[in-house]
Amino acid sequence: MYTVSIRILGIYLLLWSKTIYLMIEKKTFKEQFGIPMEQSVEFIDIPLISDLKAFIDPFLIANNRNDKRVDEIYNQLKAFFVKLNHDFIVPDQRHEGLEFLDHLHEPNQYHLGYSGKNTGAGISATRAETIFDALRNNRFARADELTITNEAHNVLLLVTGIGQDIMSDTIANVCKNVFAEFTKEQCLIHGIPTSAFNNQYFDFKSGSWEKATFELPSYKGKSIILLPAKLISSPRSYANHYNYFIASNYISKDILSGKILNPLNKTLVRLLNDGTQVAIVKNIYKEYHKPKADLTDFVKTYSNSLNEFFDHAKDHYRGIEFIHLN
Numbered sequence: 372m373y374t375v376s377i378r379i380l381g382i383y384l385l386l387w388s389k390t391i392y393l394m395i396e397k398k399t400f401k402e403q404f405g406i407p408m409e410q411s412v413e414f415i416d417i418p419l420i421s422d423l424k425a426f427i428d429p430f431l432i433a434n435n436r437n438d439k440r441v442d443e444i445y446n447q448l449k450a451f452f453v454k455l456n457h458d459f460i461v462p463d464q465r466h467e468g469l470e471f472l473d474h475l476h477e478p479n480q481y482h483l484g485y486s487g488k489n490t491g492a493g494i495s496a497t498r499a500e501t502i503f504d505a506l507r508n509n510r511f512a513r514a515d516e517l518t519i520t521n522e523a524h525n526v527l528l529l530v531t532g533i534g535q536d537i538m539s540d541t542i543a544n545v546c547k548n549v550f551a552e553f554t555k556e557q558c559l560i561h562g563i564p565t566s567a568f569n570n571q572y573f574d575f576k577s578g579s580w581e582k583a584t585f586e587l588p589s590y591k592g593k594s595i596i597l598l599p600a601k602l603i604s605s606p607r608s609y610a611n612h613y614n615y616f617i618a619s620n621y622i623s624k625d626i627l628s629g630k631i632l633n634p635l636n637k638t639l640v641r642l643l644n645d646g647t648q649v650a651i652v653k654n655i656y657k658e659y660h661k662p663k664a665d666l667t668d669f670v671k672t673y674s675n676s677l678n679e680f681f682d683h684a685k686d687h688y689r690g691i692e693f694i695h696l697n
Contacts, residue, residue, distance in 0.1 A: 400597070403590060404563045414557055414597040415691075417482040419590045425483050425691060426539035428604040429523035434685040435601055440553060444546045444602075450575035451545045452521045460506045461517065472499035474571060474580045478543035480587075480596040481550075483603075485536050498537060505532030510667045519670070524684075525677065528609045531664040535606060547596065548572040551585035554597040558588055568594040601690040610663040612688065615656050616680050621673045622659050623650035634658070 401408060401416045417423050432448065435441040459468030475498065506512060509530050511519045519525050527538045543550070547570050558565050565586040574581040587594040625631040626639055627650055633639050639655050640648050661668060670677055 400588075400595065404561065404588065406561055412557070412561075413599055414553075415483075415600045415603050417595075417597070419482065419595070422482050422484045424485060425603050425605055426535040427481075427483070427542045427598060427602055428535075428690065429527050429538060429542065430609065430681070430684045430688060431602045431604060431690050432542070433522070433524050433681070438601075440549060441599070441602065444542075444549050447546050447549065447573060447575040448523050448542060449521055450578065451541075451573045452523060452526065453517075454578050456506065456512070456517050456521060460503070460512050463507065465503060465507075468503045469499050472502055474573075475499060475502075475541060475544045476571075478540055478547070478596075480594050481543050481598060482595070483539060483543075483598070498540075501532055502537065502541070505530050519677070524609075524681070528613055528680075529663070529666050529670070531662075535604075543596075544571075545573040548574075548583060548585070550596050550598060551587060553599060554588070554595070555586045557597050558586070563588050565589075566594075570594075603690050604688070605691050607688065609684070609688075610666060611660075612684070613666060613669070613676075613680055614660045615652070616683055617669050617673065617676060618656040618659055619652045620679070621669075621676060623652055623655050626650060626655065 398420065399416045399418055400406075400414075401410075401412070403419055406412065415423070415425065429448070432441055432445050436445050455468065455471065458464065459471060506520060506526070509520060511517065511529070520530065523538065523542065526533055527535065549572075551570060551572075555565060557563075565588050567584050568587045568589075569582055569584055571580055571582050573579075587596060589595060622631060626633055627648055637654070637658060639651055639658060641651055642648055
């Protein structure tokens, strides 16, 4: 009994000491490197002992191309998907395609994602297969329609199996050189020391994976890469947003015009006192909502809807900016 009590006490002391350690240890990049929490910065203030549940957003990349650096990210990312689709997906070169995707690794340097702890095991192998199969099985995996899935934001929106986490990790790997240079600039601005670290990225000019040395800050011997705040979003479902956009801007109009017959016993339209019919968008959304796998039906039925949704996203789905992380 006495021995058991000692063991329990030891466990409590261990947990208590770890709790105190985490309370004392600096939590965020700004805290660690002496940047005042109230000071505005261009980058996301990431936690250093865990991951932030946020993601690099391809819609935000495509909608911020007026920024020279972001335009470089966009072009590099598009070149990656063009090569992946043209060389491996359409001809179904699975073995070669998986080798190409095997260069994607868990980007722990960014401290983003769902894991919570910054100890990812890697996205090669299983995720490489997930990405290849998702693109290969998509309805646009044909030479005459590849322009749609050459765009990362369309891949995120339409390709089942590729969600925010996989897309964010892919962008982090493909464009690591651009983000590393951004990080170096931020360190110069804020007087943060850096060290040389080797990193791999996709070179859009050669169409291949290359290695280079970058000056980066570090924490406990591990390099850190910062990201522009305007390219980062919290968890969100673009598939749901696109569904609602279609319901509001297309299906509701087709119902009011009689092009789509109102199903029996469905409250999709209400009549105003003056006799005007008004679509009940939230009910139409529920009635006609499609899973991600079937959103291509909307794309084909409403041919300009992708471009219009892209413009809509620019005004309605912006990036997140953290001044302080609790």
